Amino acid sequence: MIAEFLLPDLGEGLPEAEIVQWHVAEGDTVTLNQTIAEVETAKAIVEIPSPYAGTVQGLHAAAGDVVEVGSPLVSFDLGGTDAGTPAAPPAEATREAGAGLAVETVTEAPLDAPADDIAARATPNLVGYGAAPASGNRPKRRARGGGTAVIDSDHAVREAAPHDVVKTGPIDLPLERPRSTPPVRKLAKDLGVDLVLVAAAHPGEMVTRGHVEEFAARTPAMPEVAASAPAHPGGTVARGQVGEVTASAPASMSTVPPTGRSGDRVTRTPIRGVRKHTAAAMVQSAFTAPHATTFLTLDVTATTELLASLKTDRALDGHRIGVLAIVAKAVCLALGRTPALNAKWDEAAGEIVEHHYVNLGIAAATDRGLVVPVIPDADRLDLVDLADAIAELAATARAGRTAPAAMTGGTFSITNVGVFGVDAGTPILNPGEAGILAVGALRRTPWEHHGEIALRDVLTLSLSFDHRLVDGAEAARFLTDVAGVLREPGRAMLLR
16 A cells, blocks of 8 residues: 655644655655655754555655745555555554644445535644544545555654654744735846845735835845956955855865856855744844844953963863853853843743743854754853853754754843954844844963963954833843852842
8 A cells, every 4th residue: 555645744843844854765764763865944954754554655855945943754565455445554653643644534434424514534644733623423435546555644743854853833933935915026136136135134024016126225236247357366356346256165065056047157056944934033033133233352360360260170071161161150140139130021921031941052053054043041051061062052953953943032142253263243133132242262462460461262242132121220230240259150149
């Protein structure tokens, strides 16, 4: 018997996913929950396990294809005696049955059943939407014409989705197709404007012609270099010329992504996945929360000396405690004294939601774009546990394995721009958060110390905050508290 497996809703409410790679091919024998593919959503790469044990009959998409949720992904031959008597799903699948991954469902209804009831039974069921409608008596299963067996939704494998991928609530980003009219969509296409970004700046509204024109006026397109223009060695452009500047890539690195389109002098890559999600989030944040940024440069020599002493402590072997861990601990302590920076502006409810816990986001730059995984209840962790959590979070993000659920629910974020040699910046808030702290590069700098000039370890902190929630005085107090811990780590004993 043949069963079609449809791409499930992976728990984030996103309408599509891109096939990154297949782990199986036609004719392969698979076991229950064996990984069959990796797909990229707007947040992360997710492994798709098999909901059946059987043989792969066919793959309905190739690597690089974008598949809509609910569309066929792979067909399985589950065996069985004949087309009219399908084999039952594996016992494991039956035990774990529930409202799970999408499988086509056609159950045999009584002859006198209403037509609406029969149609309802044939509706595909996706993760998170509950079990398919059914009467009190479980109907029998039958095969569809042509020998394609269809499995009752009671036998769908709910646990086939990754266990850490759960629906955590609505996302305030326009991840579905923006509401607009055909003329507006054509105008956006002609102007080179992404309607998702326009909708992010006007949440809850239908995108109009005026919205598109306003967005296009704010973000004029960069002219492309004419194909006849002379080449410039090293991928640079002489001063005064306008065009795209592309750094030279190593010989082993392809300059044309597999999903991109190349021309004589440009490379075009579809905007999707993490990059599209990040862009929508940043546009929404920039045009809904009034940003303000304050800076503080300070001497952190006492912190670096503390870290040097911790490295020689045998009890801490295997733990990598760095400046970022100290900053994270200082942030958790300072948020307790400045709760406005650990709050959320709830426009729909007309309320300010103050959190009595710290879910700390740590921005991580990956090959797929910027992601911000969250350390839940970071304020309850000691310094060693916090350092371990940051290290694990960074390693998982670099590998592209951060689960979508691990990037939601943050209350405050930190971005370490110092690793790129940058001293300061004006970071954009994550939507729904009141503050984000950028940590600059640690530099050995001549500095006034006890009335004399000495070489000291110095860095700059940049705090961006939502001015609807946080006043300048509160932002300054928070930044001073964080700096106080970095100047004198012993002060952490006094903060409460």
